Amino acid sequence: MKKLPVSKIQELFAAIRAQQTLYIPTDDASGQARYLPWQEGMELTHALNTVRSAKDFFFPQTENLVEFKLKGKEIEIIDSRTEQDDFVIFGVRACDARSFTILDKVFLIDPIDTYYKNRREHGTVVTLACTQPEETCFCTTFGIDPADPEGDAACWIAGDSLYLKARTEKGEKLLSALDNLLADADEGEIAAQQKATRDIAQKLPFAKLNLAGFNGENLNKLFDSKKWPELSEACLGCGTCTFVCPTCQCYDIRDFDTGHGVKRFRCWDSCMYSDFTLMAHGNSRNSQVERFRQRFMHKLVYFPANNEGEYGCVGCGRCLAKCPISMNIVKVAKALEGEVQ
């Protein structure tokens, strides 16, 4: 483990920036925390987490895939990909770091999504341990330790020091390039902070959230629950919950008619939308009840059934904070737990 005085954090940022693009969570002009490319003087936000999740770095909301140009009777096919430079994302929370692992399970299995893979390979994730979780946080439900985040490298801000620890080869490489700024440190120095954070995590309102029984075996029971209409009754069918979610991964592929060709792009899609998975015969889920059920069944049942029990949620709490009608995965899980436990 390494450390440097927090007062030198700008020097650290500058040193990283000298090698590659650096993104940090900062307050933008409107006062919201979001990732922006670091420039001299830009400071870390005091907010616990960014409003928008970090998934854009690897899975952007819109992305051009390929272009077709018509030349007489010939079609020219142009790969729209641009060269990806190396970049560092600093200050990712433990929940969001885990979301990358979940996205990997979708995009890096056969057939590999080369657009995603390209970004993932060029990105180095530096996480930052939490010290003041919000009441909406329930990462511990998914075995995530907010005091010991994953990532290529992890860091802690405790007292006057910033502690850093490499966890992967990429992390090692980053830290060794910064070696002249860093001093050696002992793991014991962050132990007190970690304990304090874990104590708070124990006291969070959803610390005891129990997802036992949400698995493939109970698929039909949960799918057929009589509770879905009531739960989804007030749902607006907006895409807020899916778009703020770091693990929602569905996308649509669309063609943009340029007048003399086609630009094929993909964009985030939402199971809450009426034209989600629209096919020639029409839509497979015609009511909001069915669409609503899809989102929660996917996260709590289908995903774990296909991924050795891993849920499609990391407990970041964004959907809890942002749903216009305050309906969310926790309320759904609590309402349905009686069916399976």
Place this chain on the structure above:
Amino acid sequence: MQELMLAKAKELLQNGTVNRVLGWQAGEFVYDITPAVFESEQDLDAGFVYNEFCGNNLSKYLIKESRKEGKVLAFLKPCDTYSFNQLIKEHRIIRENVYVIGVPCEGKTDGETLKSKGVKGILGAKSEGDELIIDTLYGEQRLSKRDALTARCLTCKSKKHVVYDELLGEEGEEVPENHRFEEVEKLEAMTPDERFAFWRGELSRCIRCNACRNVCPACSCEKCVFDNPASGISQKAAADSFEENMFHIIRAFHVAGRCTDCGECSRVCPQNIPLHLLNRKFIKDIDAFYGEYQAGEDTESRAPLTNFTYDDVEPSIVYKGGKK
């Protein structure tokens, strides 16, 4: 007030005036209230709540609810009654199927507003005089109720109900000194370039979740053009940021003269985009060009933009930047 409302709801359920109740349901925290339909006294006892966190405008749900079997009781706050009237005017709600009870409102707060004031880890809240005492993971915090108000409630236009079958509590007054156009005036004072930059900055944060549209009582089209794959402009995400901006401008035009300024769009935006400013600009201009008009105030009058009078402002005013 909650007790009064509960008693009233039970009474009307019992005597058969209505067969269900549209209201607000308590959540896991103090602030995460969900609109809900209650069908029995047990349902009501289990979750019905009315307090300073019940901000959701319930009127839009009545489009669907009023088409169901039997009469529904709807509790409406003053601002909700404007939306209700407007939807009646547009023939979207079947009036006979709704029993409206007006409930008083002293202004609302919500979790996001408390957090924007630096409150972290909210576990509970109670009101005490002029203060909100908030129990948090990190100790007790106090906020004056005024400071806790949501932005839209700070510029509330009226605490008076424009429609009801029955009223609970005391009727409020209109608030003539509501200062709701002050922010618009600030925008008007900018140069066109500054204003353009302001809006591009704000709208660039949009994630096209459509929450603003879906919550909006004026956005009640059966099928929005943006949801129609055959329209050629249907999209979930824009091809470029200009298209993103256009979505909002088109929406603002479509609700112009029909927007009651209920403030739901800005309340729900996960990216905190001040969408209400677009609509307020229209409201302000309509007031200036066609005479004072408040959408939803009544169900009969002709709306300025769908009416013609000889005093109407000349279209050329558009070319002069809206200045007479």
